[in-house]
Structure formats: C-alpha cells, structure tokens
Amino acid sequence: MSSIKDLNLASKGAEEINWAARQMQVLEEISNEFALSKPLDGLNIGACMHVTKETANLMMTLKTAGAKVALCASNPLSTNDSVAAYLAENDIEVHAIRGVSNDEFFKHLNLVLDTNPDITMDDGADLVTLLHTDRSDISVLGSMEETTTGVIRLKSMEKNDKLRFPVVAVNDSDTKHLFDNRFGTGQSSMDGVVRATDMLIAGLNVVVFGFGDCGKGVAERAYGMGAKVTVVEPDSVRALEALMHGYEVKNSLEASKIADVIITVTGNKHVLDTQHFDVMKSGVVLANAGHFDVEINLVELKNQSSEVNRVRDHVESYMYKDKEVLVLGEGRLVNLTVATGHPASVMDMSFANQALAAEWIKENYKNLESKVYTLPKSVDQKIAATKLKLMGGQLEILSDDQLNYLDSWEFGTS
Ligand SMILES: NC(=O)c1ccc[n+]([C@@H]2O[C@H](COP(=O)([O-])OP(=O)(O)OC[C@H]3O[C@@H](n4cnc5c(N)ncnc54)[C@H](O)[C@@H]3O)[C@@H](O)[C@H]2O)c1
Numbered sequence: 001m002s003s004i005k006d007l008n009l010a011s012k013g014a015e016e017i018n019w020a021a022r023q024m025q026v027l028e029e030i031s032n033e034f035a036l037s038k039p040l041d042g043l044n045i046g047a048c049m050h051v052t053k054e055t056a057n058l059m060m061t062l063k064t065a066g067a068k069v070a071l072c073a074s075n076p077l078s079t080n081d082s083v084a085a086y087l088a089e090n091d092i093e094v095h096a097i098r099g100v101s102n103d104e105f106f107k108h109l110n111l112v113l114d115t116n117p118d119i120t121m122d123d124g125a126d127l128v129t130l131l132h133t134d135r136s137d138i139s140v141l142g143s144m145e146e147t148t149t150g151v152i153r154l155k156s157m158e159k160n161d162k163l164r165f166p167v168v169a170v171n172d173s174d175t176k177h178l179f180d181n182r183f184g185t186g187q188s189s190m191d192g193v194v195r196a197t198d199m200l201i202a203g204l205n206v207v208v209f210g211f212g213d214c215g216k217g218v219a220e221r222a223y224g225m226g227a228k229v230t231v232v233e234p235d236s237v238r239a240l241e242a243l244m245h246g247y248e249v250k251n252s253l254e255a256s257k258i259a260d261v262i263i264t265v266t267g268n269k270h271v272l273d274t275q276h277f278d279v280m281k282s283g284v285v286l287a288n289a290g291h292f293d294v295e296i297n298l299v300e301l302k303n304q305s306s307e308v309n310r311v312r313d314h315v316e317s318y319m320y321k322d323k324e325v326l327v328l329g330e331g332r333l334v335n336l337t338v339a340t341g342h343p344a345s346v347m348d349m350s351f352a353n354q355a356l357a358a359e360w361i362k363e364n365y366k367n368l369e370s371k372v373y374t375l376p377k378s379v380d381q382k383i384a385a386t387k388l389k390l391m392g393g394q395l396e397i398l399s400d401d402q403l404n405y406l407d408s409w410e411f412g413t414s
Helices: 007-021 025-037 053-064 081-089 102-113 126-131 148-159 174-197 213-224 236-244 252-258 274-279 298-303 344-367 377-390 400-407
Strands: 044-049 068-073 093-095 119-122 142-145 167-169 205-209 228-232 261-264 284-288 305-312 315-320 323-328
Touching: 007 053, 007 081, 007 344, 025 053, 025 344, 025 377, 044 053, 044 102, 044 126, 053 068, 053 081, 053 344, 068 102, 081 093, 093 102, 102 126, 119 126, 119 344, 126 142, 126 148, 142 148, 142 344, 148 167, 167 344, 174 213, 174 261, 174 284, 174 323, 174 344, 174 377, 205 213, 205 252, 213 228, 213 261, 228 236, 228 252, 252 274, 274 298, 298 305, 298 315, 298 323, 344 377
Parallel strands: 044 068, 044 119, 068 093, 119 142, 142 167, 205 228, 205 261, 261 284, 284 323
Antiparallel strands: 305 315, 315 323
C-alpha cells in the first residue's frame, strides 16, 4: 500500500514520464532487452531516489526486468506528486509526498525496507545507513549508490570495515559523473536560481563554492549566461584549473564580499557560516546544489536573524544583523527543490548505469566482497557509444595497424 499525495494526479504523471522517456532512449534500449531476458525476475528492489519523471522511467525498467519495486524519496522537497501517483497506479509501491516532515520522511524509508529488498538503490546512502543501524537485521545481495556524497560515506564505511555487503558506486562510472554531475547539475542549478528569482544573471558576480564535476558545470553555465564567475576551492589543482578556465579564484571570505549570488556544491558542511554572512552584501542570494542541506549554516543564520520571511515561492528573506540574506529552496538542492532536476537526456545515462548495475549485482553477488565497486569500463563504453549514436555523433574506428601501434613498445623516433 503506497503513501502518496493523491492518486488522481496519475494522468498528469503519465504525461511527464512519457515526456522524459522521449529523451531516455539508452534506458529504453536496456528496457527492451530486459523485457526479453527478465534478469531481475523474482527480486525485490528497494529504492530511495528523488521521485522525478526520470526516476519513474528507471523504476518501470526495473519492473520490466521482473523486479518488484518499492520507492521512497531521497529528499523531502524533491518529490513530484504526480509522478508518485502514476507509479503507485502501476504496481510500484511508493512512499513519497512532497514537503513531508522529517519523521514522515524516515517512516517512508523504513516502509521501503519493510519490503525486505534483495537489492537497494540510494541517492545519498540513506537506506544503506539504516541497513547498518536500526535495520541491520535485513540482509541484501548488494546496493547501488547514485551520488558523490553517498560514495564518500560508503568508502569510509569500507575503510573502517563496517560495510556489510557489496555496493556499486554508480556515481563513479564515467558516463555518470562526467555528464550528470557536470552538465545536469550545471544547467538545472542555474535553472533553479532563475526560476526562484527571475533575476538577470548577466553582469552579476556569481560565486561557486567547489570546483568538482558539479561546480565545473555550474560555473560554465553561469559564465555562459554572462555572469562574472568566481570560484572558491581548497584543492590547489582544481583551483588552478578554475583560474585557467578564466574564472576569478578567491578564498571564501573575499569571494563572499563581492557575491550577488553564491551557489555551494561541495559535499561539505558549513562552507557558508557566520564569518561569511558578516561580510556579504545586503540582498545576496544563496543557493545550495550539494547533496545535503548543511552546506549553508542555516541554523546560525536563523539564530542570528531578527526576522525570517518567505518573500515569494522558494525564497526566504533573513534579516541578519544590518542586512538581508536571501536563501533559495530552504538550502536544499536548488535544482530539485526549485527546478525539476537534471534533464532527462543526462539522467538517461545515469539510470542506464543503475539498471545495468542491478543486473550486474544479480549476476555477480556470490563472488563479491563487502566493498565499493565500480562497474566495468565496458559498460561505460557501451552506454557512451549508444548515446553518441542516438545524438548523431560518429565514432572513429581504428585500423588494426593503429591498434597494434598503440599497443606496442618497439616503435619510437624513426
Ligand atoms: N544537485 C544535484 O543534483 C547533484 C548531482 C550530483 C552530485 N551532487 C552533490 O554535489 C556535491 C558535489 O559533487 P561533486 O561530484 O562535484 O563532488 P567533488 O568531490 O568532485 O567536488 C567537490 C569539490 O568541493 C571542494 N570543497 C570541499 N570543501 C569546500 C569548501 N569548504 N569550500 C569550497 N570548496 C570545497 C572539494 O575540494 C572538491 O573539489 C556532492 O554533495 C554531490 O553528492 C548534487
């Protein structure tokens, strides 16, 4: 029995899911193969993912593969209630309602685990964490992880010998993080900032905290919209890379002084704190695109503000000392809370990886250890080749002579 907002929203959900499906043809090809081979027949899959139209296509693919699927949300503000309704109407057990309380959110996670999943799928390691704490009575064959922050947690568990089962770091597939994190987060985060504020980005000082895959994407898209981009980054190689891209590179305090808009995307906590709020300009806009809502220290911002008002949808105004600080989407992933998340075309590759990872765990679990695995490179090559072809690109085929040359050590200066 699902917990959703309203089953009557299912037809609206169908429209959205079909729209996304048009741009998810790699996943469609996998789904067509799964319809014949049924690789997940008889398995229970428990997923904790953002409940979006793209995720819905992945859930339907897993169902096509023969799995029984239960889904909860990986963020209380990212659920599309229409999508949840459609899935519930189509034999997926869904526990997700946009805007639920924290208690309800964790109840939903537990309801998914009540289905005794054979394989779990996380975006932020919430199910895996429960499987190592309150629900350690449940045994799974393996799990999949979608995002950087989740993978960092899992690698720490592996290092400390705490991991109880194998996990596939889907995030670490090249066809995931080089595209989803960069092009997906880049476009959809700027989309979130624009939808929330209706501001003209051209000419603004946009500061990006973190120059990993996601930060690169956000900086590129902000720059493309005419912003003067400044990057804050503690890793010297990445900071230098940002500088040579043509961005200003400053420390967090200097960057905070000049910012009109700040987007955090670090996976770290309190990267914006009171010392930064103190030096910001009045009217500065803060948004977070990192996984958890801890990148901006909202607790201190609230404690030290005389007033907090919602001034329009998704925008909260904090009267902090003598200035106004505007926070978008309650400091949660701005691309999912304000906009609709990554475009389907890029999720196509991420979710092709997820679908193939489920099959890979089913085929290999007997030989796997309690470690964090990456999918074989051949999977990346297959997904990339299919996507390239679908998008009209042509791959260069090397001759045997060229392959031989690249493989050999005998040839040198002639
Ligand atoms: N919004 C989305 O839809 C979405 C999509 C994918 C990943 N994510 C999340 O975004 C975050 C970043 O992901 P990524 O793949 O770019 O990770 P990454 O590890 O490649 O990059 C993070 C960067 O932040 C830097 N950093 C750490 N602390 C910092 C600080 N205090 N100030 C400035 N920079 C700091 C690191 O040095 C690193 O270069 C993670 O939490 C990830 O889970 C979000």
